[in-house]
Amino acid sequence: DAKNLLFLPGDGIGPEVMGQVRKIIEWLTKNRSVNFNLSEGLVGGACYEAHKCAVTDETVQDAMDADAVMLGAVGGPQWDNVERHARPEAGLLRLRKEMDLFANLRPAVVFDALVDSSTLKNEIVQGLDIMILRELTSGVYFGEPRGVEDLPGGGQKGFDTQVYTDAEIIRAAHVAFDLAKKRGGKVHSVEKANVMESGKFWREVVTKLHAEQYSDIKLEHMYADNCAMQLVRNPKQFDVILTDNLFGDLLSDCAAMLTGSLGMLPSASLSGKDENGKVRAMYEPVHGSAPDIAGQDLANPLATILSFSMCLRYSFNMAAEADLLDQGVQNVLGAGVRTGDIMQDGMKAIGCAAMGDALIAE
Amino acid sequence: DAKNLLFLPGDGIGPEVMGQVRKIIEWLTKNRSVNFNLSEGLVGGACYEAHKCAVTDETVQDAMDADAVMLGAVGGPQWDNVERHARPEAGLLRLRKEMDLFANLRPAVVFDALVDSSTLKNEIVQGLDIMILRELTSGVYFGEPRGVEDLPGGGQKGFDTQVYTDAEIIRAAHVAFDLAKKRGGKVHSVEKANVMESGKFWREVVTKLHAEQYSDIKLEHMYADNCAMQLVRNPKQFDVILTDNLFGDLLSDCAAMLTGSLGMLPSASLSGKDENGKVRAMYEPVHGSAPDIAGQDLANPLATILSFSMCLRYSFNMAAEADLLDQGVQNVLGAGVRTGDIMQDGMKAIGCAAMGDALIAE
Ligand SMILES: CC(C)[C@H](C(=O)O)[C@@H](O)C(=O)O
Ligand SMILES: CC(C)[C@H](C(=O)O)[C@@H](O)C(=O)O
Numbered sequence: 001d002a003k004n005l006l007f008l009p010g011d012g013i014g015p016e017v018m019g020q021v022r023k024i025i026e027w028l029t030k031n032r033s034v035n036f037n038l039s040e041g042l043v044g045g046a047c048y049e050a051h052k053c054a055v056t057d058e059t060v061q062d063a064m065d066a067d068a069v070m071l072g073a074v075g076g077p078q079w080d081n082v083e084r085h086a087r088p089e090a091g092l093l094r095l096r097k098e099m100d101l102f103a104n105l106r107p108a109v110v111f112d113a114l115v116d117s118s119t120l121k122n123e124i125v126q127g128l129d130i131m132i133l134r135e136l137t138s139g140v141y142f143g144e145p146r147g148v149e150d151l152p153g154g155g156q157k158g159f160d161t162q163v164y165t166d167a168e169i170i171r172a173a174h175v176a177f178d179l180a181k182k183r184g185g186k187v188h189s190v191e192k193a194n195v196m197e198s199g200k201f202w203r204e205v206v207t208k209l210h211a212e213q214y215s216d217i218k219l220e221h222m223y224a225d226n227c228a229m230q231l232v233r234n235p236k237q238f239d240v241i242l243t244d245n246l247f248g249d250l251l252s253d254c255a256a257m258l259t260g261s262l263g264m265l266p267s268a269s270l271s272g273k274d275e276n277g278k279v280r281a282m283y284e285p286v287h288g289s290a291p292d293i294a295g296q297d298l299a300n301p302l303a304t305i306l307s308f309s310m311c312l313r314y315s316f317n318m319a320a321e322a323d324l325l326d327q328g329v330q331n332v333l334g335a336g337v338r339t340g341d342i343m344q345d346g347m348k349a350i351g352c353a354a355m356g357d358a359l360i361a362e
Numbered sequence: 363d364a365k366n367l368l369f370l371p372g373d374g375i376g377p378e379v380m381g382q383v384r385k386i387i388e389w390l391t392k393n394r395s396v397n398f399n400l401s402e403g404l405v406g407g408a409c410y411e412a413h414k415c416a417v418t419d420e421t422v423q424d425a426m427d428a429d430a431v432m433l434g435a436v437g438g439p440q441w442d443n444v445e446r447h448a449r450p451e452a453g454l455l456r457l458r459k460e461m462d463l464f465a466n467l468r469p470a471v472v473f474d475a476l477v478d479s480s481t482l483k484n485e486i487v488q489g490l491d492i493m494i495l496r497e498l499t500s501g502v503y504f505g506e507p508r509g510v511e512d513l514p515g516g517g518q519k520g521f522d523t524q525v526y527t528d529a530e531i532i533r534a535a536h537v538a539f540d541l542a543k544k545r546g547g548k549v550h551s552v553e554k555a556n557v558m559e560s561g562k563f564w565r566e567v568v569t570k571l572h573a574e575q576y577s578d579i580k581l582e583h584m585y586a587d588n589c590a591m592q593l594v595r596n597p598k599q600f601d602v603i604l605t606d607n608l609f610g611d612l613l614s615d616c617a618a619m620l621t622g623s624l625g626m627l628p629s630a631s632l633s634g635k636d637e638n639g640k641v642r643a644m645y646e647p648v649h650g651s652a653p654d655i656a657g658q659d660l661a662n663p664l665a666t667i668l669s670f671s672m673c674l675r676y677s678f679n680m681a682a683e684a685d686l687l688d689q690g691v692q693n694v695l696g697a698g699v700r701t702g703d704i705m706q707d708g709m710k711a712i713g714c715a716a717m718g719d720a721l722i723a724e
Pocket of ligand 1: 089092093249556557587
C-alpha cells in the first residue's frame with residue numbers, strides 16, 4: 001500500500017534540494033514497485049508569508065498523520081525581526097514537540113572521496129563515522145518557567161529552565177544503546193554532571209539503564225566541554241554520542257563540521273511507538289537554508305537525498321532502495337562530479353539539478 | 363611594596379608546574395627589583411585529604427585578601443565518589459563565586475613553532491589568536507532553583523536554572539569590548555537567542571551597550587551551535603568571543619584544542635573593582651590535573667608560566683617582566699626543547715623541571 005509522505009520544502013535552498021528528492025521518487029515509482037502518496041505543506045518563512053505563522057495547525061496535523069515528513073530547511077534574514085512565536089525556527093520546534101520526535105539521529109560521516117574537504121588533517125578524520133543521538137523535545141529548549149522579569153531593585157533578568165525527567169532520559173538512551181548495538185558497541189553519554197543537577201541526574205539514569213539492560217555495550221560518561229575538545233583532538237574515539245537537546249545542538253554541529261562536507265549530512269528525528277505501533281518521523285539535511293545561494297541551482301542536494309535514504313530505511317523498511325541510494329551517492333562522488341560546496345581541484349562542478357540527474361543516471 | 367601572591371597548587375601535576383613558577387619568582391626577585399609575598403594553600407583533592415572539604419573558609423579569605431591567586435589544577439579519579447559539595451571542582455567554583463571572578467579570559471593562540479601539533483591543517487590555524495571572554499559566576503552554574511524532585515505521577519526530574527541579569531551581562535560585555543579595543547576591534551557575542559529567553563535577553567543587552575558605548579567596535583551576534591561550527595571551519599574569523607558560563611565552557615575548550623597545545627594555554631579570571639579599587643584575580647592553566655602523568659616530571663609548565671605572565675601583566679602592572687617571560691617561552695620553543703605533550707620530530711624532549719630551567723636560562 002502507498003506510503004504517505006509529507007514534503008515541507010521550507011525556505012532558501014529547501015525547495016531546490018527537495019526537488020531532487022522528487023525526481024528520485026519518480027524514478028523509484030517507475031523502476032521499483034513502490035507507491036508514494038506525496039503531499040506538500042508550508043513551514044518557516046514560506047508559511048509566514050502565507051499565514052503569518054511558522055506552521056499551521058493543519059500542517060502539524062498532516063505531519064502527525066503522515067508516515068514520514070521530509071523537511072528542506074527553514075529561515076532567512078528577511079524573517080529576523082518577526083515576533084518570536086512566528087519565526088521560521090518556531091515552526092520546526094513546534095513540529096518536533098507535537099510529533100514528539102525525541103530521538104534526533106545525526107550521523108557525522110567522512111566520505112572517502114571528500115576527506116580533503118575537512119579542515120582537519122586527513123589521518124584525524126579519514127573513515128570517521130560517528131552517530132550523535134540528540135534528545136530533541138525537552139531540556140532548556142522547552143523547560144518552564146522561562147522569560148524576562150523585572151528585578152525588585154531595578155534591572156531585569158532573563159531565565160530558562162533546563163529539565164529532564166527519568167522517562168525522557170531513558171527513552172533517548174534506549175535509542176542510543178540500540179544504535180550502538182548495530183554499530184561499534186560503544187556509547188559516550190555526555191553532560192555536565194560536575195556542575196548541573198540535571199546532568200548528575202542524567203548520568204545516574206543512564207548508568208542504571210545500562211547496568212540493567214545494556215551491559216554488553218561499552219558506556220563512557222564524558223563532560224560536554226571535554227567532548228567538544230575530544231571531537232577536535234581525536235574524533236574517531238567515538239561511536240555513538242548520547243546527549244541532551246542543547247549540548248546535542250552544539251556538539252552535532254561541531255562534529256558535522258569535522259567532516260568538511262555539511263552538504264552531505266542527513267538527519268532523522270523519530271518518535272516512540274504510539275498506541276497503534278506507529279513511529280512518527282521527520283527527515284532533514286543538517287545544513288540550513290543558505291539564503292545566499294538560494295534559487296541559483298548551486299545547492300548540494302545530497303544531504304537531502306541521504307535524508308530520504310534514511311526515510312526509506314527507518315520509516316518505510318526499504319533497506320534495498322536505501323542502499324541503492326547510498327551507493328549512488330558514492331558513485332557520483334567517485335565519478336568526480338561536485339557541487340560548489342564540496343568542489344575540489346580536478347573535479348567537475350555541477351549544479352543542484354544536475355547532481356540530482358547524475359544520481360538518477362547512476 | 364611587596365605583592366601578595368597566594369599559591370594554590372592543587373592536585374595532579376599542579377604542584378610540579380607551580381614549582382616552575384616558584385623558580386621564576388626567585389629569579390625575578392634576584393634580578394629585578396620586585397618583591398613577592400608568597401603564601402600557599404590547599405584546594406581540591408589536596409584540601410579534601412586534609413580537611414574533608416574542597417577549600418577551607420580560611421583559604422577563601424586568603425584568596426580574597428591576596429593581590430592575586432595562582433592556581434595549578436584540581437581533580438583526580440580518587441575523588442570521583444566524594445560527595446558533590448566536597449569534590450575538587452567545588453573548591454574551584456566556590457573561589458570563582460566568592461571572589462566574584464566574573465570575567466574569565468581564555469586566549470587560544472597558536473605558537474608558530476607548534477602549529478604542526480594541531481589536528482587542523484596548518485593554513486587554518488597558523489597565526490590563530492582568539493580571546494574568549496567567558497562569564498564565570500552566573501548562568502546555569504549557579505542559578506536557582508536546581509535539584510532533583512519526585513514527579514506527582516511517579517518518576518523524577520532533574521533541573522537547573524539558566525539565569526542572567528542585565529548587570530551581569532553588561533559587566534562581562536564591558537570587558538570583552540575593552541579587550542577588543544586593544545586587539546582586533548571585533549566581538550562575537552554568542553548565545554542561543556533563537557531558543558532561549560536568557561539568550562534573547564543577552565543579545566538585547568549587548569546590542570544596547572554596544573550602541574551606547576562601543577559603536578567603534580565591530581559586533582556580531584552568533585548562535586552557539588554555529589560558533590562551534592565556525593571554530594572548526596574558519597577560526598581566524600574571530601577576535602574576541604563574548605559568551606556565558608556554559609557556552610564558554612564548551613567553546614573555550616574547543617578553541618583551546620584547535621591550537622593543538624593545551625599545555626601552552628593560560629587563563630585569567632578577574633573581578634570588578636571593589637570599593638577600594640582593588641581587582642581580585644586568579645590565574646590558572648587551561649589544562650587539567652592530568653593525574654596519569656603526575657609526579658613523573660613529564661608535565662608542561664609553560665601554560666602555568668604564561669598564566670603567571672598574565673598575572674604580572676594584569677594584576678601587578680609589570681608589562682616588561684610579562685613580555686620577558688612571553689619572549690622566553692618563544693625562545694625555548696625556538697631552541698627546540700619540548701615537553702612530551704608538544705614533542706615533535708627532531709626536537710629535544712625534556713621534563714617539567716628542565717623546561718623551567720631552560721626558561722630561566724633564556
Ligand atoms: C534552528 C534551530 C532552532 C535549531 C536548534 O537549535 O535545534 C537548529 O540549530 C538545529 O540544530 O536543528
Ligand atoms: C572543573 C569544572 C567545574 C570547570 C567548569 O566547568 O567550569 C572546568 O571545566 C573549567 O572550564 O574551568
